[in-house]
Amino acid sequence: MKLVAFAFSGAVLVCTGCTGLKPVQPWEKGNLAKPAMTFETDPLEARFMEHIYSSKESVSGGSGVGGGGCGCN
């Protein structure tokens, strides 16, 4: 499957530290510091969307642990 391959190759690419790339220096991180570039989002918004999807679809996971259950199986 293409997507599996994509996910795995992405992970492998990350794991190998992308040897072809030069490490980004602190003074080059201006854009990376912008809120939209972090993986942190509004926690309430993220939980609402995640829970809507996990209760309408039978697929979940990937982004956290120990969230507890609900009666929306």
Place this chain on the structure above:
Amino acid sequence: MPRILGSAILSAAMALPGLIPSAHADSAPESGIISLRYLSYRDKQPGLDRITVSAPSLYILFPVGREWAFSGSRVMDSVSGASSRYHSSISGASRMHDTRQANDFNATRYFERATLSIGAANSTEHDYKSEAVNVTGTVSSEDNNTTWTLGFGNTNDSINPVNNIVVNEKKHTRDYLLGLSQVLTPNDIVQASMTYANGHGYFNDPYKMVDNRPRDRSQSAILAKWNHYLEGDSVLQSSCRYYWDNYGIRGDTLALNWVKPLSNGVTVSPSVRYHTQSAANFYYDPVYDPLLGAPFPLGFLSNPTGFYSPDQRLSAFGAITAGFKISKSMAGGWEADMRADYYQQKSGWRWFAKGSPGLEKLTAIILQLGLSKKF
């Protein structure tokens, strides 16, 4: 009025602590934040308005010095409407109303290039209780370009449906997370994570007819995220998830979100998401036994104790979400936002696997209003 847990399809906004932190998190946030958020959710199938949810929520983040941060949230759901008893049949729809309260608390200790968080969450409905704890740790490289994350969660649920089809049933789930964030270039950061959840206990929907599922469920997911900074100060956030479980379900989820700041502190974010999944191997199509009729599957009499489910959510389908968010930052650390999403689920939109014919499409409209203040 019958109150129906299993068909309360949507119990939005469960506590979901233990989210993967971003890279470079080695000191507590410099300011606290208090957020209020309101969710309005409404879904329908052709000819029937189904579930309506109204959910106000509150979140507080409180840093103490540079080494500690505490956060907590509370959500109150009010769910009402009608739901099918099997497949997308509306003839057996039952009215219901339910309320739910969920709380979570999290404490994080920040070290030099590492963090350790512990969290606890609970959720209470009249017929379903859940309690969870989790611990998550991160370690970053010296240049802060790489962050590893390890997480563990433990959840105990108890289920007491009002129809007494079972009494004091339990479900116990452990989940594990391994994640890695990596700065690739001054304009690119990626994150890959894998989660594994192993649950044992009662997975049936007690309010669906002919629903009998295995008592063990193991779920795995690989999630890759990529944030890319574009010329003109905008950011493209993309993600891709592959999922598989021992019910035979495979799923792919792709999401794109474009964050574009405009003038005067206004930011707009259009987003799109596509999800597709295959059916559980015990899901049965709406073709019924000629003797017993609906909702009994073909051959039910020869194996009445087998695994069966007519739950639409275990069928094969595709789903598309189109969303738009607008937010405005104001003086004094205030920020307000509005978000609207349109969601539709159809069996014909599946990408792979055999389809699940005979089901009605499902449409949902999701609206959110948020207000927050930093302090």
